[in-house]
Amino acid sequence: MFKDDKETQSLLTDIFGLTYIMSVPLSPAPGAIVDFVAKKYRHSENNHEKGQRVGIAINCLLITISTVILSYLCTFQNSVSIAITAEVIFSIIRTFLYAVCAQAAFLLFPNHLFGLIYGFLNLLNGLATLLADPIFRIIQGPLKGDYTLVHYILAILVFSTIIQNIHLLRNKSEAEVKKTNSNLESSS
Helix, strand or coil: CCCCHHHHHHHHHHHHHHHHHHHHHHHHHHHHHHHHHHHHHHHHHHHHHHHHHHHHHHHHHHHHHHHHHHHHCCCCCCCCHHHHHHHHHHHHHHHHHHHHHHHHHCCCCCHHHHHHHHHHHHHHHHHHHHHHHHHHHHHHHHCCCCCCHHHHCCCCCHHHHHHHHHHHHHHHHHHHHHHHHHHHHCCC
């Protein structure tokens, strides 16, 4: 992309650097979403924890949708405006992803497992990062620089992660119902 256009490459590199700075004021947003939803559930259903789980699910949904949009945008080549938009979306995803990993590990699981779960999530993140080199080699080799197919596949894979979020929320809710029922039976 922009192979011999040094000026455009420099501009995109500068913007990518600025997106790291953009992450600083954006970083409270995922927590604000969780707190906002938790407050609504605390007032409407007197269930703060359910609100936190729903807030995390909303953040995961936002990340998933943004990643699908990013993957789709990356199928367009040689457009500076799309490249800039993709960099900004990537920065938002990156900021939300790190926050959601920490929030999910802290709020959805027992506190004594936080380090283990958060570390495992970061391990998965690192393993996914290691896939970048083989993917780029495939793009440069057999695909002859056309990365459209790779982005379509990534968009489908990311979109499929919604199923995991629904599964986690459903299992957590079922466990709470069983716990509540056992507490009611023991108090009777």
